[in-house]
Amino acid sequence: MATTVESLNIPSLRLDDETTITFETFSLPSTNQRTLGPPHPPNTQLPLALKPSPDSSVTLDAAISTIKHLQRTKTLTTLLARHGTLLFRGLPITSAADFSAFAHAFGYKPHEIIGIVVDRPLLAPNVAPANEAPKEVRIYNHNESPQVPHAPEYIFFYAQKAPTVGGETPISSSLELFARAQREIPEFIDLLVEKGIQSRVTYKTQRQYVGGSTLRQAFGKEILDGDDEETQRRKIEAQIARYGRGEYTTFEWGVDGEDGARQLVLTHQLPVVRTQPGTNLPTLFTGLAAYYRNTVEAQKRSGAGRKNVAQQCFGDGTPIPEEYLAALARITEEIRVLHRWEEGDVLVYDNIIAQHGREPWEGEQGDRVVLASLFDGESVPGAYGFGGWAQVVQALDG
Template identity: 75%
Template sequence: MTPPLNLTNTNPSLITFEPFTLPPTNQRTLTTPHPPHTQIPLALKPSSSSPNPTLETTIQTIQTLQKTNTLTTLLSTHGTLLFRSLPITSATSFSTFTQAFGFHPHEIIGIVVNRPTLAPNVSPANEAPPHIRIYNHNESPQVPHAPGYVFFYCQKAPKGNSGGETPISSSLELFNRVKKEIPGFVEELAEKGILSRVVYKWGKQYEGGSTLREAFGKEILDGEDEETKKQKIEKQIKRYGRGEWTRFEWVDDDHDAEGQSLVVTHQLPVIRTQSGTNLPTLFTGLAAYYRNKLGAAKGGKAERKNVATQLYGDGTDIPEEYLAILARITDEIRVLHKWEEGDVLVFDNVIAQHGREPWEGEQGDRVVLASLYDGECVPGAYGSQGWVQVVKALGG
């Protein structure tokens, strides 16, 4: 068990965080390669010696802890932190809390979900309808430029046992389980990576999804002609900075009244390495992709629409039996976080996955906000091929 995070006896106004235990459905002890007794998530709340903390003392405490990278280090071990019983009550106070960690705000290039801004670097987590299940994934696995840290804040929780939990799992543990059960899959991923072929349309492809302008059109002005819009979109794609490993083409689309659709193809590493430990991690949404595709084939309505096609890097299909085992292992190692209003979950996006369970009721019965930040560096390479190293996006 992690000891209380004592700061200094000379400043009693700061908070002492203490770990607490969650039900086994919400928290579990991780296996290899995590250190013994490592829990996901690590749950923290103010100790009895720090009653009724204010937002100001909360921010001061986080900033003090981060002077020695205390919370960043805990994230690199546990993958996910839960903060409970803090005075976070709005998008604005959530924004202030996240900024106290000292990370650099993440700019999403090629976003596939719609995230309108509610406060500085704060947006809705996902606006897909309540019946849609979003399976475990690392944030933005279908594009090269992904955030290092993901914050979620529960502004409103579904009542009772109506659902809406957030799944949590370790990408490090996932790699080790998959390598043990299907080593051939790991070998193929290491050799080939994946081709992620993402389709963007001027119109919204599904409820909660993004448009082409939301994905790449931050410099587009109303009334500009089609050629100017395309040039500005292509400029944003080139910011990925990956040369031949990211390609794009404009295609005619009879179903998009506003113009041609855009297809962007990335050759990406699924296996990446954690900075500092060099441990391999599965950075992926392949289990979600498989479950969505399977559900759609069966006529299911609970799965999120796939806007990206996922293939091996050489363009061949990924065997379905591999994806089925990957999805099963993901289910076996995840926990479901049952939200309480005011909860904040913080993910190290390189080594932890998240998702969203459906809930009964209306869209407004569950309100979870998100804030994304870049890591100190990008994940390391697993192999020596040209496509295995992701890079930070070039400046806008």
């Protein structure tokens, strides 16, 4: 039976305006959609799937007008804060430019990743490929940018091209992940709250894996081709200072043992447990399960899989027991769904409370083209604990 907006207890998405679209909810297969557990309210679906009603006149302009109208009262932002992820299907979005216009209609501020670890060439305003790693590489569930202090609050994904087999995007709730982990491995949660994590990210002159970024892509936005090494360093360090975290973010210059080129090792003490603005519910904002799965995969296949450029341990420098990481990975897989893409689909994530990933696919690399657009919210996650490192902040403008 199709789920109605009313049964989900969410605001009506019908507007009395011929230039706008009426959105209605619809059901997806159980592999692609589930009802979330605590602390989510009853009947909370992940993702909440929306499509134009049959009597709507569907144009891109009408879709953009509708989004802007709904966002005057932050209707969609409120839905994201409850469900974590929204799916929009059946809209005439056919290009990076269309996708950019649709995403910007939500009214969020475009996000700049300082210290980006993947290569995202710009295709349209605030639009880039989601990830260009080889199709065989599985990207496990994570919140976006958990290895750096300044992360986006909202993530938009658009399927410009969908593969025939595979290539799904996993979706899971970080709120539910915390609740399950607190119940099943409470001692691990206690340690994370007490210590946070230490994230050591290595940036090299050359990219470290296919789809990865270079040192200049991560911090070199002010670097000019004629700059000498000292000038480049100064400009890179100025970008690091924009994190605004003082003693909780430190760096060390060094030399790559493989090719003798310079490298930068950046160390952050970061909170894994954060709180959702507006509710203060604790959420696990992390890539630890992905970090663990990547490590296991590399050990099985002699280095194959996605490279961990960030080394993770407890905030005091002590290692995280494998049993905790394995349990976190297990829970993550138990609560996730796999979004099966159709061309034109747009997934919108509240990055504070929802995780994503990427499944391998059959066929050619170009059979799956998913674009991404990242945005900041009005506030950042709150602290859960009392350490000075426990509160992340918006990066300074630069």
